[in-house]
Amino acid sequence: MKKRKRIQLITYLAPDIHERIAAHAKRTNMSVSKVAERILQSGKYPDLSLERSVLQLLEVNADQARLGNLLLKGMNETADGHVVRQMQSLLREVRQTQQQIKACVAELKP
Numbered sequence: 001m002k003k004r005k006r007i008q009l010i011t012y013l014a015p016d017i018h019e020r021i022a023a024h025a026k027r028t029n030m031s032v033s034k035v036a037e038r039i040l041q042s043g044k045y046p047d048l049s050l051e052r053s054v055l056q057l058l059e060v061n062a063d064q065a066r067l068g069n070l071l072l073k074g075m076n077e078t079a080d081g082h083v084v085r086q087m088q089s090l091l092r093e094v095r096q097t098q099q100q101i102k103a104c105v106a107e108l109k110p
Contacts, residue, residue, distance in 0.1 A: 054108050061101045068094045 013021075025035045028048045071091045075084050 050108060054105055057101050057105050057108075061098055061105075064094050064098045064101065068098070 021035050021039070022032055024030075025032045028035070030038075068091055071087050071094065075087045075091075078084055078087070
């Protein structure tokens with residue numbers, strides 16, 4: 001027998017609570033069900049600004065990855081040892097920054 005991933009919950013709410021949940025769902029561009037699920041999971045309304053912050057950090061992390069890849073390509077194409085050492089130093093800093101960004105994202109995510 002196939003196991004169901006989600007189970008429907010039917011409940012009755014006071015009109016003012018339903019209005020608050022529906023208004024929050026509209027503001028955050030989420031379904032009422034998703035907002036209710038998040039409230040039950042975390043005990044609070046989902047924070048849209050937190051989700052935006054996480055997405056922006058992930059974009060910065062992707063930019064760092066592209067920069068690191070360009071540095072690697074440059075090191076492979078450069079014969080000057082001094083320049084390669086400088087690029088290696090920059091690459092280490094880029095990778096450290098990526099690790100810091102990943103740690104921040106992990107800390108922010110509920």
